[in-house]
Amino acid sequence: MPEDASKLVNINIDGQDYKVPAGMNMVDAASYCGVEIPHYCYHPKLTVAGNCRMCLVEMGTPMRDRSTGEPVLDENGVQKIGWMPKPAIACASNATPGLHIRTNSDLTKACRTGVMEFLLVNHPLDCPICDQAGECRLQEFATDYGRGYSRFVEEKNVKPKRTVLGPRVILDDERCILCSRCVRFTEEIDENPVLGFTQRGSHSTLTCYPGQELDSNYSLNTVDICPVGALTSTDFRFKMRVWFLKPVNSICTESSAGVNTEVWSREGKIYRITPRRNDAVNDTWMADSGRALYKQVEAESRMKLPRISGNQVSLAEAIERAAELIKSGPTAYVASGKLSVEEQFLLGKLAKVKPGSVYFVDHSREGDSRLISEDATPNLRGGLVTGLISELPGERLDALADALKAGEVKTVVSFGENLINAGIGPELLKKTDLVYLGTHRNDTTDLARVLIPTLTVFEKAGSFINRQFRLQRFLQAVPGLAGLLPDVVVLTRILGDISGDKTPDPSMTELWAEIAQAIPALKDLSFAKIGDSGVELDGSAYDNLPFHEKPGWHYEPKLEPATTSGSSF
Amino acid sequence: MAKVLERKPLTFAEKTYLPQVLGGLKITFKNMLGKKVTMEYPEERPNIPDNYRGVPTLVHDPNGREKCVSCQLCEFVCPPKAIRITPGSIPEGDEHEHVEKAPQDFEINMLRCIYCGMCQEVCPEEAIFLQDVYSLVGTSREELVFHKKKLYELGGTRPDQHYKWDVKKAAEEEALAGNGHH
Ligand code: SF4
Numbered sequence: 001m002p003e004d005a006s007k008l009v010n011i012n013i014d015g016q017d018y019k020v021p022a023g024m025n026m027v028d029a030a031s032y033c034g035v036e037i038p039h040y041c042y043h044p045k046l047t048v049a050g051n052c053r054m055c056l057v058e059m060g061t062p063m064r065d066r067s068t069g070e071p072v073l074d075e076n077g078v079q080k081i082g083w084m085p086k087p088a089i090a091c092a093s094n095a096t097p098g099l100h101i102r103t104n105s106d107l108t109k110a111c112r113t114g115v116m117e118f119l120l121v122n123h124p125l126d127c128p129i130c131d132q133a134g135e136c137r138l139q140e141f142a143t144d145y146g147r148g149y150s151r152f153v154e155e156k157n158v159k160p161k162r163t164v165l166g167p168r169v170i171l172d173d174e175r176c177i178l179c180s181r182c183v184r185f186t187e188e189i190d191e192n193p194v195l196g197f198t199q200r201g202s203h204s205t206l207t208c209y210p211g212q213e214l215d216s217n218y219s220l221n222t223v224d225i226c227p228v229g230a231l232t233s234t235d236f237r238f239k240m241r242v243w244f245l246k247p248v249n250s251i252c253t254e255s256s257a258g259v260n261t262e263v264w265s266r267e268g269k270i271y272r273i274t275p276r277r278n279d280a281v282n283d284t285w286m287a288d289s290g291r292a293l294y295k296q297v298e299a300e301s302r303m304k305l306p307r308i309s310g311n312q313v314s315l316a317e318a319i320e321r322a323a324e325l326i327k328s329g330p331t332a333y334v335a336s337g338k339l340s341v342e343e344q345f346l347l348g349k350l351a352k353v354k355p356g357s358v359y360f361v362d363h364s365r366e367g368d369s370r371l372i373s374e375d376a377t378p379n380l381r382g383g384l385v386t387g388l389i390s391e392l393p394g395e396r397l398d399a400l401a402d403a404l405k406a407g408e409v410k411t412v413v414s415f416g417e418n419l420i421n422a423g424i425g426p427e428l429l430k431k432t433d434l435v436y437l438g439t440h441r442n443d444t445t446d447l448a449r450v451l452i453p454t455l456t457v458f459e460k461a462g463s464f465i466n467r468q469f470r471l472q473r474f475l476q477a478v479p480g481l482a483g484l485l486p487d488v489v490v491l492t493r494i495l496g497d498i499s500g501d502k503t504p505d506p507s508m509t510e511l512w513a514e515i516a517q518a519i520p521a522l523k524d525l526s527f528a529k530i531g532d533s534g535v536e537l538d539g540s541a542y543d544n545l546p547f548h549e550k551p552g553w554h555y556e557p558k559l560e561p562a563t564t565s566g567s568s569f
Numbered sequence: 570m571a572k573v574l575e576r577k578p579l580t581f582a583e584k585t586y587l588p589q590v591l592g593g594l595k596i597t598f599k600n601m602l603g604k605k606v607t608m609e610y611p612e613e614r615p616n617i618p619d620n621y622r623g624v625p626t627l628v629h630d631p632n633g634r635e636k637c638v639s640c641q642l643c644e645f646v647c648p649p650k651a652i653r654i655t656p657g658s659i660p661e662g663d664e665h666e667h668v669e670k671a672p673q674d675f676e677i678n679m680l681r682c683i684y685c686g687m688c689q690e691v692c693p694e695e696a697i698f699l700q701d702v703y704s705l706v707g708t709s710r711e712e713l714v715f716h717k718k719k720l721y722e723l724g725g726t727r728p729d730q731h732y733k734w735d736v737k738k739a740a741e742e743e744a745l746a747g748n749g750h751h
């Protein structure tokens with residue numbers, strides 16, 4: 001029975017009545033009511049396998065007379081509940097009217113203790129060296145339902161350890177509890193069925209098909225969904241214990257899909273990025289390539305010091321000089337969907353105080369029809385909504401190059417855009433008063449008159465509008481590099497210098513109060529209101545734009561997508 | 570409410586101070602003539618009982634294997650956060666490859682340590698012990714942050730009851746040879 005969220009049904013858990021969406025899986029339905037049913041093999045985004053038996057509960061349905069179909073009533077006139085004589089798995093049942101389950105009865109608890117004992121029979125004593133420790137379901141339920149000591153005097157099975165499954169995943173077969181989540185993921189979601197079990201019984205071994213590798217760009221999702229430490233990430237392996245890591249909600253900047261993520265850090269150092277569930281955007285999945293983006297924070301090419309004509313200066317001096325150059329103009333601004341909505345809004349303000357054309361650069365490339373869209377920037381639609389652009393940008397800035405040649409523009413402000421890649425030659429740039437705000441070094445940064453290093457997405461807060469016109473926010477996960485300020489602060493200070501009306505550095509709340517007033521599409525919104533799952537905006541005004549994105553997970557383009565040129569990225 | 574204490578006047582005997590002086594002399598003579606309780610430290614050193622909680626140290630097992638696997642539980646439990654571990658992996662081909670994990674560095678800041686023994690209690694590998702080192706001097710803060718090498722030097726070797734990882738390796742080798750369990 002498919003889930004039907006519009007219809008609620010009454011169910012009864014441990015003697016309490018609840019209303020849940022009809023057809024909801026009982027494991028989810030219980031958690032929806034705040035009751036945990038321990039489970040391993042069930043995953044809300046995969047098919048039901050029912051092989052771990054951890055979710056056994058007592059189950060009963062309202063009784064009906066077999067011959068007449070009439071409800072059977074007890075002496076009080078209430079319909080009797082027919083309890084099944086044996087426990088049943090909750091993950092293979094759906095919420096139906098009047099369904100009763102018992103999750104805390106003696107029988108249920110005995111089932112869990114029994115299942116745990118069998119799971120632990122051959123399980124190695126690896127917790128001290130196992131990366132899953134601290135977020136391991138087996139550990140958690142062993143504490144809740146384990147016996148506390150082992151009755152198993154025989155020798156444990158020996159299975160392969162440290163098997164390299166692919167470039168990013170390592171398998172320890174002894175820790176595998178054979179739940180088959182990873183197998184189902186590769187088959188159903190990744191559609192690249194390379195994993196499977198060989199042997200039988202307690203000798204069953206998870207293996208990769210001979211001659212194949214688990215090398216898809218979605219392979220690390222198997223590590224996320226593995227309830228134990230059998231599958232571990234090569235990158236994160238042995239780097240840090242999870243209990244020291246603090247997760248912060250963020251948004252992946254890999255593409256305009258806007259995958260919801262959690263960024264895990266300890267003392268200002270990021271150790272890993274994992275997907276965060278959002279059923280409207282990325283379900284529970286994420287591409288492997290997006291998880292590596294945290295490395296840009298400590299990348300060699302990261303710019304750390306503000307400079308004027310190559311000489312190191314203080315940030316205040318750089319901001320002052322940038323404001324002078326912008327003011328002397330004539331000025332043009334080059335940005336892209338890499339900027340957050342807040343930064344784009346302030347850029348819009350700047351372009352009003354010191355008028356100049358705003359150019360966007362297109363960063364399209366090949367997508368994967370899933371969570372990596374054709375647009376490599378997370379916030380192109382932010383440029384549309386904030387009114388910076390009304391057309392889709394091109395890859396080259398030929399119009400700007402012409403204006404520079406003709407002397408119509410003297411100052412160019414680049415927001416992290418490599419102008420040389422966009423077709424403005426080094427000779428031309430050398431003659432230009434180039435103000436560059438960005439995070440990493442490239443050909444263009446060396447030619448900048450004023451260089452203001454800025455912060456990466458992990459070091460600041462803000463919001464993006466993804467390909468579905470969904471406004472989503474990211475929070476600051478780690479402190480910014482010493483001496484640098486978030487882009488919104490830098491922009492506010494430049495604005496203050498130019499207009500002579502210096503305002504204090506804005507908080508996100510203040511900034512959003514202003515944004516909500518100025519931009520009709522964002523009225524009634526605030527940074528807090530965006531929440532953790534984002535807000536869907538009305539994008540119908542842009543339906544006729546030929547966005548580059550092709551269909552992907554949770555995305556259908558309104559128009560036939562324009563052809564992408566791929567390699568230019 | 571203020572409490573008023575009554576001060577009693579001194580008796581005659583107290584006023585002469587003699588009973589107190591005699592009492593003091595009695596203690597002096599008793600110790601002078603009795604058994605000696607002090608020792609000529611540092612030439613002479615006391616016997617330290619087994620359960621003494623001295624400086625936390627890392628130990629090897631009798632086969633010379635470093636026991637810590639850098640599980641970081643002690644780092645987590647240490648109340649004054651004196652421990653700082655950089656986890657690492659044991660390289661392929663190493664004699665102890667099957668243990669997989671060992672600390673790259675292990676620091677204990679002895680200026681922070683309060684000798685509570687929690688690290689020893691929590692360690693699942695019986696790798697860290699507060700032993701008999703009680704004399705701790707240094708001339709700088711850095712010198713009193715003990716690193717892995719120093720901690721192992723101080724720790725030495727302790728007997729092992731389980732040889733958990735050796736048993737594990739033997740089982741793996743048995744299985745490879747086709748004997749015993751799969
Ligand atoms: S999978 Fe869980 S229970 Fe097994 S060794 Fe790892 S942390 Fe321990």
Ligand code: SF4
Pocket residue numbers: 175176177178179180181182183206225226227228230231
């Ligand atoms: S490797 Fe993990 S996800 Fe895959 S079957 Fe084993 S326990 Fe389940």
Ligand code: SF4
Pocket residue numbers: 625646647648649650651652677681682683684685686687688689699
């Ligand atoms: S003895 Fe206590 S304070 Fe000292 S390192 Fe161990 S846990 Fe920390």
Ligand code: SF4
Pocket residue numbers: 128636637638639640641642643644654688691692693694695696697
């Ligand atoms: S000393 Fe013990 S508790 Fe501390 S990291 Fe090493 S193995 Fe873990």
Ligand code: FES
Pocket residue numbers: 038039040041042049050051052053054055056089090091092
């Ligand atoms: S979760 Fe129901 S059988 Fe595994």
